[in-house]
Amino acid sequence: MGELTETENSNKRPAALLWEISQGSRGMYCAACAALLISVACNFTMPQLIRFLVDSASGVPASHMPVISSFAAAAGLGADFAERAGGLATAALLVVAVAAVGGAFTFTCRWTLACASEGMIKRLRDRLYSHIQRLPFEWHISIQTGDIVQRCTSDVEIVRNFASNQLIEIIRASALVIFAYSVLFPMNFTMAAASFAFLPVIFFYSAVFLRNASVSFLAADEAEGLLLAIAQENFSGVRVVRAFGRERYEADRFAAQNELFAELWMKLGRMLSAYWGIGDLLTGLQMVAICAVGAQQASRGGITVGEFIVFIIYNSMIIWPVRGLGRVLSEAGKTFVSLGRLREILESPTEADDEGASELPVKGDIEFDRVSFSYQDEPVLRDVSFTVKEGTTLGILGTTGSGKTTVAHLLCRLYDLGDGEGEIRIGKVDIKRFKHSHLRSNVGVVLQEPFLYSRTIAENIAGLSKNCPIQRIKDAAEIAQVDSDIERFAHSYGTMVGERGVTLSGGQKQRVAIARAILKGTPIMVFDDSLSAVDTETDARIRAALKSRAGGVTFIIISHRITTLSQADVIMVMESGRIVEMGPPAELERQGGIYARVLGMQRLVEGDLAEEAGGA
Ligand SMILES: Nc1ncnc2c1ncn2[C@@H]1O[C@H](COP(=O)(O)OP(=O)(O)OP(=O)(O)O)[C@@H](O)[C@H]1O
Ligand SMILES: [Mg+2]
Incomplete structure (x- = not known):
């Protein structure tokens, strides 16, 4: 698409x-x-x-x-x-x-x-x-x-x-050309013809030259884009560059691109110098022609001194606009290419609601009914069916790439199921029958990689709304266990979050994003690996706070960490786009499948860590 x-x-x-x-x-x-x-x-x-x-x-x-x-x-x-x-x-x-x-x-x-x-x-x-x-x-x-x-x-x-x-x-x-020649031709036809004869030559010379030069301009533009990309990548990836001692390599890479850029501009400078030089020569020749014809006419008494001056002035008045016209027309060509590129964006189809899409309450059990889905050719979900009862918590565990995030994407309709790819229902209503905006204001998703705006922490939590009372923001931050961190900042909730939130740690960013979802207060909440950068204890506190305060909310928690999922009512284990195990945690533990194996391994690691900590 x-x-x-x-x-x-x-x-x-x-x-x-x-x-x-x-x-x-x-x-x-x-x-x-x-x-x-x-x-x-x-x-x-x-x-x-x-x-x-x-x-x-x-x-x-x-x-x-x-x-x-x-x-x-x-x-x-x-x-x-x-x-x-x-x-x-x-x-x-x-x-x-x-x-x-x-x-x-x-x-x-x-x-x-x-x-x-x-x-x-x-x-x-x-x-x-x-x-x-x-x-x-x-x-x-x-x-x-x-x-x-x-x-x-x-x-x-x-x-x-x-x-x-x-x-x-x-x-x-x-x-100018029309005005000038409508006076010059009646005044003296021969001189006007001598001046006019040069116009097409000067015009086409400018147009053709600048059209060719635009290829070099394009190359210089692209080189500049690359130079900017290298600089930008370096500035935003400064931590990686420093950590891997790549400063020298990056400086050399920039210098090479910078040299190429400078060379292209020097080449363009040479071309433009030739253009102006030859253009001046052509206009000079035109002036010589006018003077020669003028002298001949004057000797025959066919022109007065004043008329001669008018010719010279009119000629110099139109010559620059005509030389410029060649440039302007070649620039106009670029404009049409740009308009075409903008039109492509404006003609891309927008997300449209289905006919008769409603704003019915988004309430009730969530059902995935024989859902199969692929982003491209490779199937990512294969015949996935499950139900999450309203007000309960579903935990999803699975290997990387098994399709967990895809489940979240489909639930809030970032992607739509095609015909024959099954159905997703909330409270028995196919989610395609809800308006997109309505569905999304009821299904809160905390993404795997949270995005924060370059605004204050308060604005980030309030979802950029200016009128949200600070107490509500603080309450949400408390549930997300990030309130005490924020209070430690010099400007507390007024602290600006740097570009892409660099002033916050990974765990703090995740918790601010969770606070934002909590404040939104949606009846369905999806946490996509949103606690991965948070330590186990904080993770447990967030879950406990959520459980005690968010009555009636349906949760879907995706995680690689068993402890995060252990409080879920039902756990679903995914592998290669299929559900391979599903049931209450205790039952899965008894069954001795993947869940039990991962649980065993994680307990072992945690036990070892606790022993090491005790020994130290
Ligand atoms: N937009 C996309 N276009 C094409 N393929 C995609 C797209 N998004 C995800 N995939 C592919 O779909 C598969 C499932 O991706 P998904 O993000 O659902 O996995 P996941 O279970 O969330 O993994 P992880 O635990 O690493 O987050 C992967 O193989 C991935 O490469
Ligand atoms: Mg994922």
Whole structure:
């Protein structure tokens, strides 16, 4: 299910996703485009004013200046404004006014654009996060966390860059080219053609070069990812590195990767230098062509000095956006790849409740009825049937990999049974008929490897709920035998749990996780090897406290330690996905099977340890 691979479909309809997430920002985008067009028009008027200044100083009649005359007419100054204005002061004032209007609209454009794009990306992040939260457990474990994180950060950042910068650059460059050439061609066709002829060359040169460079960019990105992975692995595995004296080895490994990374960037630097150099050469050649044609036209009297200046200014105004357009379009290609990768996440099916799923009370006996299950091809549970009476305790003992955790996974529907794989019922109701969230709020599972948030201990026990009274948190911690440990910390329940709970010992982490499950107060509780890092005495105290306070709760306790299971009403022994023994502990002891053998061995070891302790 849902494996994230670069499929043929990863580029399928990414534009549709862009369109979807733009909902709510489209008005803003339109406003930004309108402001952009006005600011481009202002930029574009400037050379016309300069031309007016130059040509009126050289005595060129205003009838030769149709653009400035029509602007003056549009502004209500009369078509003969150019003749009347004459004075440089009026024209200079006009330059300032146009620059001010242009500046104001550039600000409006940038600001509305920022609001539009940030709003759009916020929606994308929210959608991704809430979708990922609703994806089945199976999806989560089939995908590397790093991959998900990279998609939700780097890929989102690429889309953000496109939405906030590149999209508007494409519109700006196109508008500039259209505006400029719609004036230049009527003004002087030959010169305009000389300038225009270079545009496709410059554009395609940039696009093709940067498209090729993106392969090197990708390699550099991957090398960076690897470098980060080595660093991260080292920092979080610092204890193992120190314990095994691997500092030198790890430093060398990092240095080798760092060298590769630096080399890739130097290669990229070389490529980019060549790109800029050749690009400058092409624009230089274009300028030479314009000057040559301009000189020829001027000698024939076909162009004024002002017109010549307008050509040069317009040309330099559009050349950078056109050079940039090549880059922007190759970046846009990356955006579409990223959108495709994000779409893959958003299209993975979420965990759906069955039709008519209910919130009936999750109460009564737990029944596994001929359950067979496999994660992949190999069967993990084979025809497993058992019943746990409400309010009793089932202990599960079994070799590693015998399927004990799988029983817990199936009970809270982290995985679902397929057709013909049997049925699991609670109080005679098939668990598929409960809503997922309802079932899980009634079946508390303390996992084999507890996960704690980087929050305070109190928040961890309260399941991140802020309003839980501290007394309830303390009561739960007392039952889990972790209250006195917590009180010894400087900030007691306000102590921050470090990244993945490193400030707590393994046993403390387990007990905090148990306290969390106790506070949740579910009628069914599953402890999956949750007492393995706790000493035998604490283990016994936790079980005694649970037994005396949690009346009516049905327990399933999975453990390798016989003493943890000895108080259970019924013990089930599993081997290779099958139940091989089942019954009350005393009966299993009498039968002399696996349970009795393990019990004997563990008693022997405990006896030896007690003797050693006595002797010492
Ligand atoms: N998500 C998974 N995908 C594929 N195989 C899995 C998955 N989870 C567990 N398995 C396999 O299923 C088998 C049973 O695993 P399970 O975790 O239920 O064993 P267990 O009895 O809890 O073992 P332990 O005592 O070591 O915790 C193992 O062979 C394991 O490799
Ligand atoms: Mg297990």
